[in-house]
Amino acid sequence: MVSSSPQHGHFNGQLSEQYIQDAFHSYLKSSLTQAKAERLIDVDVLASAEGDLMITGPALCLYFAALRCTTNPPSVPLPRTTKTAQPMELSFENCPPAFVPFLRVWANTVPSIQNLAPEHQHDLARVICGLEPLHRDVVPIVNGISADLRAVAIEISQRRSFQDRYASDLQAALDAGGAPGSASPRKASFVPPPNYDASPSTSSHSSPRQSLESLPPRLPPRINSNLPQQSPGLLSPQWPSAQSSASGSVSSFASSTSSSPSILTQDSPAIEFIRETLYASLADALERQPSLRRMLKTDPPRAYFGSVAFAILDVASNAITPDGSVIGVLGKPLTLAECPRELRPFMTELANIGRLAKEMEEEDTMDAIKLAERGKSIPLSRLDRVKMMLEGGVGYERGLQEADEGRRSVEGRAVAFANKINALSLGMTRLKAFRERQGDVFKVLAGIGS
Incomplete structure (x- = not known):
């Protein structure tokens, strides 16, 4: 059980919803940036937020979190708020009640994702982004995992707290990779x-x-x-x-x-x-x-x-x-x-x-x-x-x-x-x-x- 800490907004051992939201959006920015670097998502799509990017982005975030998971039962490693802060993980013991259904579905996908060969994990990322997998023999498996991750992403994307911050997540991914301190000439056009x-x-x-x-x-x-x-x-x-x-x-x-x-x-x-x-x-x-x-x-x-x-x-x-x-x-x-x-x-x-x-x-x-x-x-x-x-x-x-x-x-x-x-x-x-x-x-x- 996690001890109470104002820094993380703990209450009775549970992390606050705001703390989890901040962590999620931090990871979402890096996930979109990585997807852009690997050309899984086009810059034009990031700027326009066209198609189902509102689902793809959170699903990618959940996918990368599954790859980083090292615990059993699965828990989500959370970014540190400061360099000296203790490592934190989102688990069933400290998860806010509103997010428990999301965590439960995600946790069930973790073993399946980690058991995939690296090339099949990449195929899963492609399917999440609406691209064809490169290896046809794992299509049913990656389709099933992708469906679960996208289902959780859909529910996340329906939350007002997500919609209000999504444009800044897209803009951060557009700005990433440029000269230090410079902003991308492309502007995210998403409007909640x-x-x-x-x-x-x-x-x-x-x-x-x-x-x-x-x-x-x-x-x-x-x-x-x-x-x-x-x-x-x-x-x-x-x-x-x-x-x-x-x-x-x-x-x-x-x-x-x-x-x-x-x-x-x-x-x-x-x-x-x-x-x-x-x-x-x-x-x-x-x-x-x-x-x-x-x-x-x-x-x-x-x-x-x-x-x-x-x-x-x-x-x-x-x-x-x-x-x-x-x-x-x-x-x-x-x-x-x-x-x-x-x-x-x-x-x-x-x-x-x-x-x-x-x-x-x-x-x-x-x-x-x-x-x-x-x-x-x-x-x-x-x-x-x-x-x-x-x-x-x-x-x-x-x-x-x-x-x-x-x-x-x-x-x-x-x-x-x-x-x-x-x-x-x-x-x-x-x-x-x-x-x-x-x-x-x-x-x-x-x-x-x-």
Whole structure:
């Protein structure tokens, strides 16, 4: 047990969250710098923070920490605050409660990472960075480890304390390697999303139902003859107070304090169309997942990202046509050809998620049939595991694995699929059109949770 020390913010033997955050960002800067030196991450990507760098950076940090680990059970060696300071390690005994799920998942990856040959460890770093491994024989193993590390990284990246400091981490990596005392001519362009605090006007004057009514109407009950009919949700058009119908113009997401909401029309830009289609599913996500509503009070950023992730899964599963078009809030299809070039990767990924969800559901059904035929109990399906991870984090999945290790594939497919949804959620909500509306969205969601 660690003795109390104001220097490290110990309390009852636990390190403070602030101390762990400072240590993590110190390592994150060096990890990004090393990845830049090894050309795993391009300088342009560092400056623009494009793609899923917000996930890649923390995952690399966890990877390098695993390589440095020398203890059993695994613990994280922490940087010294001064030259004379005693070496410190983050362990289960001194870890702040909020970080224990992260530490547990990371610790389970350490033996697998350290048992890899050096060239395969490098392949793991490449996979984390979205590059192809150089050795094909270890693809399933490195994919599974990468999925776990990226899952923890996703949860870290959803924390406001991380978002507020991420731009300075990127800038430190850009500045590294230049002349002493000089700064890089490239500037990190990462901008954190809006603050997620409830507005007094929303929580004081709007009921949850009134707040929900300011959201766009839900997708039409039957959007395509080839797609499954959706059950009516909180925002279904039959509400008497709904301001529009599927066939008319749709009242878009309005600020709780604004009397002039923007209007989504048939001629609105594709990004607004996609945005409002996803936001129309947010309230249904909150209806189906009561814990998300509770989380709005305790951890608004994570509740928001979780809601968006469920909305993505819902739209991908129910609003994508066989040719990859999206049927949105106006009941009108948006085709890939009509989508601006810069948005096509998001459209394509949305369709991929829908396809993978259908495949996973079919495999779950076949597995259940086979188990039932043999008289065996049917465990939680992969798709249900994915939904639980979207809601409860990867630590939930680790708990399931410990109780039922046989359900986990080497590749960690359920974790990887949850990561895929979360990565698209993070990527889309960083687009300018989403950032412009997130403030309004949070005012409504905060009112629901208050």
